[in-house]
Amino acid sequence: MALQDLSAEYLEESPIRFGQIRPVRSVGAASSPDSPALSWPPGLPLASSHCVPLPFPMAHGTTTLAFLFQGGVMVAADTRSSCSGLVACPASQKILPIHSHLVGTTSGTSADCALWKRILARELRLYQLRHGRRVSTSGAAKLLARMLHPFKGAAASLCYVCSDGTRLQGALFSVGSGSPYAYSILDQGVKWGLTVDQATAVAREAVYRATHRDAYSGNCVDVYRVSSEGWTRRTREDLKEEYYREEERRGRPSE
């Protein structure tokens, strides 16, 4: 009870209204105090489509990827935050654990991603406290996409969510400016029956190739694995070492 009161105080407004046009409650609409009312007055656009002009170029380039295999979900990302030619942060974290069995990757404006992930984490925790069970992956994705109704889902799954509302379920995704380079490696190497070590190697190789060719991806690689026991993380690896090792392997003297 106390926790619920606390959460009610903390949540001034329901997440659906966060940053959106406040809907006017029409007279006579039946709405329970728990769920927010969805009665939009006629003529009001459902979502604001005005684009605020950015005052300066935001951080954008990245390579993140994730795929399903027999051992769960393998997630990998680089660690470079770029700001139109400047490397703003060479050690940023693009894979954010949301709860013990849910991990999200970020691509796009770093600030937006961090904010929405925190909101999502908060909402999921509240759901868990209220309903006594965790939200599924697809439910969390749906929540992130619409900030509204979660629903029951299945085992290991992977969803791609985009800022324009697109939500796709699939077995293999890569997002960011370095994604084309990663896609071809993943298409070659990903099979359902991979062992954990093989899957890690493929994910690492894909991020490495993307960071090699894409200017906006680079520095280190983070690899996470989500399975029935929860998520595990591999030590962050500097890809510069991998480059030198490869040059040696190919017999080319590294300068």
Place this chain on the structure above:
Amino acid sequence: MALLQVCGFTPYAELRGQILPAGQTHLVDRTNHYSFGTNTQEFAVPLGVDPSGFLKSCNREGGVCIDLNHGTTTLAFKFKHGVIVAVDSRASAGRYLASNDVNKVIEINPYLLGTMSGSAADCQYWERLLAKECRLYRLRNRQRISVAAASKLLCNMMLGYRGMGLSMGSMICGWDNEGPGLYYVDDQGTRLSGPMFSTGCGSSFAYGVVDSGYRDDMSVEEAYELGRRGIAHATHRDAYSGGVVNMYHMQEDGWIKVCKEDVSELIHRYRKGMF
């Protein structure tokens, strides 16, 4: 008039009248399609209208949209046993697929190959012009043109029309006295020599695969497989690439055409065992 005389400038008409009988004007005197650029290198600049501005206006929303053929994936890499050249075969005009069976490699002569990406018209025209120049070089100098010189010729042609809306990304591959040669030439006048290049909108996909499997001391079969994989995976992800993989191998005594394989069959083979 006096100033003209002092400068020694003789008007063309007067000069021509002295050399040739007045009256008949021969075709060879005036700029025309048959003799244009044969004696000296000439550039025909369109009068008035700015070509790149014109192209931009044509691609505006709501009006007539002229989409140039653009999408492709081509790749080439040098290794111990020569140069492998692999291209896809799809020609697209915006969203319309014009053809799935285009040959994007131009066989300039038995020891020089050129790939095409960008505007199909531009590539075909300028590379055929390059073929003509290479042949003339061979006839005039009694020895084959080097890959560096051939790519330089193409590069200079592009520079002559820089900023006028040409679109071409090509790789000139050959084997000359220096060994295997690979140059990348594009419509901006860029000319780069390197061990591996990939062009076209599917190039980023090809780069991932070829970077991963490339070794300088590969065997010939491994190199063929790498070229096939590069194009196949690129066509799988890129909508504007597809059709068949046309692969050539440039050896010391000339090029050979290795294969012409359908990408869907290749992908089916490679992705067996995936979901």
